[in-house]
Amino acid sequence: xxxxxxxxxxxxxxxxxxxxxxxxxxxxxxxxxxxxxxxxxxxxxxxxxxxxxxxxxxxxxxxxxxxxxxxxxxxxxxxxxxxxxxxxxxxxxxxxxxxxxxxxxxxxxxxxxxxxxxxxxxxxxxxxxxxxxxxxxxxxxxxxxxxxxxxxxxxxxxxxxxxxxxxxxxxxxxxxxxxxxxxxxxxxxxxxxxxxxxxxxxxxxxxxxxxxxxxxxxxxxxxxxxxxxxxxxxxxxxxxxxxxxxxxxxxxxxxxxxxxxxxxxxxxxxxxxxxxxxxxxxxxxxxxxxxxxxxxxxxxxxxxxxxxxxxxxxxxx
Numbered sequence: 663x664x665x666x667x668x669x670x671x672x673x674x675x676x677x678x679x680x681x682x683x684x685x686x687x688x689x690x691x692x693x694x695x696x697x698x699x700x701x702x703x704x705x706x707x708x709x710x711x712x713x714x715x716x717x718x719x720x721x722x723x724x725x726x727x728x729x730x731x732x733x734x735x736x737x738x739x740x741x742x743x744x745x746x747x748x749x750x751x752x753x754x755x756x757x758x759x760x761x762x763x764x765x766x767x768x769x770x771x772x773x774x775x776x777x778x779x780x781x782x783x784x785x786x787x788x789x790x791x792x793x794x795x796x797x798x799x800x801x802x803x804x805x806x807x808x809x810x811x812x813x814x815x816x817x818x819x820x821x822x823x824x825x826x827x828x829x830x831x832x833x834x835x836x837x838x839x840x841x842x843x844x845x846x847x848x849x850x851x852x853x854x855x856x857x858x859x860x861x862x863x864x865x866x867x868x869x870x871x872x873x874x875x876x877x878x879x880x881x882x883x884x885x886x887x888x889x890x891x892x893x894x895x896x897x898x899x900x901x902x903x904x905x906x907x908x909x910x911x912x913x914x915x916x917x918x919x920x921x922x923x924x925x926x927x928x929x930x931x932x933x934x935x936x937x938x939x940x941x942x943x944x945x946x947x948x949x950x951x952x953x954x955x956x957x958x959x960x961x962x963x964x965x966x967x968x969x970x971x972x973x974x975x976x977x978x979x
Contacts, residue, residue, distance in 0.1 A: 666700045667739075668719040669732075670710040673703040673792065677874045679904050681788070683770065683867055684729045685716045691733050691863040693903040697741035705792045707801065733860060744859050751854050755861045758846075758853075761839060766868050768816050769836030769882060772829065774871075775809040779878045837885045840869075844889040851898070858899070866899050 669692065671685035680686045680703070692699050699718075704710065710717045711725045718726040718735060726735045736742075744752065774785045789802040822828060843865060852858045853865065872882045873896050886892060 666698045667721075668702060669699045669716060670702045670704060670712075670719070671716045672707075673705050675788070675792075676876070677900070678870055682715060683767075683871060686867040686870065687729050687863050688716045688718075688732050690866055690899070690903070691743060691860055692736065692741070694743040694858040694860070694863055695736060695741035697736050697739070706794055706797060708797065733863075743863070746857065747854060747859060751859075755859065758843075758861055759864050761842075762864055762868055764816065765835040765839035768813055769832050770868060770871060771809050771813045772832055773877065773880065773882060774875075775806055776813070777877075777879050780880075781806070783878050784875075833881055836882055840872075840882070840886055840889065840892065843869075844892050847891055847895060849891065852895075862899070866896060870896050870900065 669688065671689060672680050672682035674680050678686060679689050689701070691697075702709075704715065707713060707715050711719050712727045714727055716727065716729065716732060718732045720726060720735065723735060726732050737744075744755065747755070773780060775781055786802050786806070789805065790798045792798075793801050817828075817832070847853055850856075852862050854861070869886060869892055872880070872886050873893060875883075877883070
């Protein structure tokens with residue numbers, strides 16, 4: 663039997679199989695399509711073969727990353743959650759995904775990564791506690807920068823982080839989008855009837871983060887909770903597709919690998935990566951301290967008396 667495809671994604675928490683929006687979308691699509699994946703849930707993106715999450719390791723195309731590319735690859739392998747959709751439904755799928763990216767995604771990014779209280783008290787805190795030392799000193803900052811760049815790309819050059827009018831419009835657009843999704847779903851189990859499709863994977867991943875995560879400021883959650891059909895939609899998918907075989911998603915806590923766990927197999931590589939990570943982190947922190955003036959190097963007084971000196975100047979559950 664051929665080795666299964668391997669999916670690398672962020673770990674889960676907050677009652678979700680993954681804390682990351684894109685990882686959650688891929689995981690959900692894989693469940694819907696029946697794709698046989700070996701899932702590696704990580705707290706360190708450097709352990710991914712692509713250096714980013716999600717990433718799919720395949721036999722024929724190497725490593726595939728980015729949500730749309732991973733789903734396209736799964737479809738090529740005959741794991742197609744949209745197999746029974748009509749041409750009209752296929753067009754609707756593209757239209758609604760575009761709507762999510764334009765109207766709902768910006769507000770999600772703002773909620774988790776721009777809102778100062780949410781970012782400091784929740785988002786940055788979670789990643790700093792979860793990512794191993796010393797990577798937790800700078801990976802959250804890199805992620806913060808990437809999300810801001812993504813928001814800027816979506817909203818255009820007119821977006822300004824401190825513009826209250828633009829921020830208000832961003833959340834208004836998101837609430838209107840959620841209301842439209844509620845109207846479109848109606849009393850159906852899924853957006854195209856009784857069977858889930860790729861659109862459901864995208865919509866569920868967005869709504870699940872809004873509904874499940876307890877943030878200091880969560881305007882979108884208040885609006886979503888007023889729409890009972892969408893709340894039932896999210897909880898139903900979680901209970902049907904992500905609690906089989908006793909699978910649960912408690913608050914993450916470190917644990918020691920055992921011979922039965924996937925981490926045990928990769929323990930030598932894990933130790934090597936940890937050593938490299940510590941070395942790189944120490945170099946980065948020392949360099950930062952020197953450049954910022956926190957630490958300075960002073961010459962010995964004896965050297966000032968004429969002694970010439972030569973200056974010589976890199977797991978988963």
